[in-house]
Amino acid sequence: MPAHSAGVSEQTPAEVAHALEEFLADHSRAVLLDDGRVLFDMRESRYSISQEHGRCTLHLWSEDRNMVRRVSGFSTRKDTLKLQTLRFGQSKPQILELVAQPDRRTPTARDTTRRRYAATLERVLLRSYPDWKADDFRIAMDLEQSFGPAYARGVLQQGQKAWAVVGVNAEESQATIDGVLTVGLLWLGLCREQADGRRLLSGLRIVVPRGTASTTLARMAWLREDAARWELFELDQRTEELMERDAADTGNLITRLLHAPNTAAATERFSVPLLQAMAMVPIADQTRVEQRLRSSTELALLLHGLEFARIRQRVSANSFAQTSEISFGAGVQESPLDPGSEPMIREFVERLFARRRKGGSQKDPLYRMQxxxxxxxxxxxxxxxxxxxxxxxxxxxxxxxxxxxxxxxxxxxxxxxxxxxxxxxxxxxxxxxxxxxxxxxxxxxxxxxxxxxxxxxxxxxxxxxxxxxxxxxxxxxxxxxxxxxxxxxxxxxxxxxxxxxxxxxxxxxxxxxxxxxxxxxxxxxxxxxxxxxxxx
The missing domain is CATH 3.40.1350 (Trna Endonuclease; Chain: A, domain 1)
Incomplete structure (x- = not known):
């Protein structure tokens, strides 16, 4: 695809690197797309950006994929960075897109899915509670009340008795599904306020997709029983089967407790590569570095909470001897330290310590990261x-x-x-x-x-x-x-x-x-x- 047809023009390597750095700093959940197909999810990938020989090179890797591209230009629009890239040894450019959110459905498709779900939810509830009536379930955005269109909201009523209802469909992200209880509590409060004594809101019924109730169930167990009645259901949208979950069954918490790291022992074990890594930091700034032991084999170096270097110890492939690997980069950006990359890394570290400091600029991505x-x-x-x-x-x-x-x-x-x-x-x-x-x-x-x-x-x-x-x-x-x-x-x-x-x-x-x-x-x-x- 020619660059001009995609609305992408060439910029200097420094301009391209800055645009990449700024976008990835602001959008940690970004995905890289090739013609709509996801190549890399930045929540599960790492990257490095280098400027050598008059070009900007982007290297991305994950557990199952590795990619290196020269990036010669970019264009921006809301939540999207279009990149003009070249494979090494090829002259035909390729347009890749970095988008802020992994949900690639069009606004029309999302709206259609949500409207269909609201109708399905209302139909299922009336079938399950045939003696009750339903207000029209709505998905409209209401910024004043903090209600988003991902949540279908309605009321079931029978005479003066009523229940507030909130549901969320299976195509939303797990984070959106887990947010349903917050929305439900706000919706219950609004329904009670608007009822104005004409009907009694008994409580809140929440409906989530089948197999996604664990977080909401654990949270609901700690809601005041004197404030309202609380009910949680899972809906199989394919069969329209509605199953109530027992509020007393909170299941197993998804958590783990690791042993506290032995910092003293780690300091001795990492002493040699730590000196090598710290040599990249300006002497006047070395007291600003925080050391964080990630595991028995990984030590991270941080500046105001931002990880900028890491030391990993591995067993050599041909012996039981330990080897150390040192890499630098902000967040998920990562470049191994070697003689070829040392000048670039030293420049990056100097730039990081100059810009990520008290009194810095909110416009600076390195200042506002994390x-x-x-x-x-x-x-x-x-x-x-x-x-x-x-x-x-x-x-x-x-x-x-x-x-x-x-x-x-x-x-x-x-x-x-x-x-x-x-x-x-x-x-x-x-x-x-x-x-x-x-x-x-x-x-x-x-x-x-x-x-x-x-x-x-x-x-x-x-x-x-x-x-x-x-x-x-x-x-x-x-x-x-x-x-x-x-x-x-x-x-x-x-x-x-x-x-x-x-x-x-x-x-x-x-x-x-x-x-x-x-x-x-x-x-x-x-x-x-x-x-x-x-x-x-």
């Missing part, structure tokens, strides 16, 4: 600003702050979590968010549920020793048997209005605190607002 990771790094280094001096027992023990414990499996929620402990021995779960997210409260509940589950599995009441200490966390401390406290931490202007609404529906056993930070938290974290669950 803001939650930056916030996490600030709090890992100093969690003190979050403590409340008026409650000495609830103040955090700053000697024990862990990230992603326990870890979620097969999940990229765009969130980062911290686990610490207060001076009274209570575990404290911190859910962090840098941008507005209406599902903030229930995502925090997800992490709280997993920490609580691990904490209560094998705790020894006589010693206070439980699962976490047996895995190397909180050494020497006696942990309280009480459930963890939940802290939701975000810039105050970025806390979605839905957050407090959802929190009010949680059972009293979920002791929560909502902390609103200053907008310029990168320059120093300060708590601007603090709200607690009733009775605490």
């Amino acid at each position: 803001p939650e990771a930056w916030l996490e790094s600030e709090l890992r280094a100093n969690i003190g600003p979050l403590t409340d001096g008026q409650e000495s027992l609830a103040r955090f023990n700053t000697d024990y702050v862990y990230a992603q414990v326990p870890a979620f499996q097969a999940s990229d929620r765009g969130m980062l979590d911290l686990l610490t402990v207060s001076h009274d021995g209570r575990l404290a779960v911190l859910e962090l968010k840098a941008h507005e997210d209406m599902h903030f409260a229930l995502q925090g509940l997800d992490y709280w549920l997993r920490v609580r589950w691990h904490h209560t599995q094998t705790i020894d009441a006589s010693t206070g020793i439980g699962t976490f200490q047996r895995h190397g966390y909180f050494p020497g401390l006696r942990l309280s048997e009480d459930p963890p406290r939940l802290f939701l931490v975000a810039p105050s202007l970025r806390i979605h209005p839905a957050t407090e609404t959802v929190l009010r529906y949680l059972k009293p056993q979920v002791e929560w605190t909502l902390l609103g930070l200053n907008e310029k938290w990168r320059d120093g974290v300060k708590v601007i607002t603090r709200k607690r669950s009733p009775g605490h």
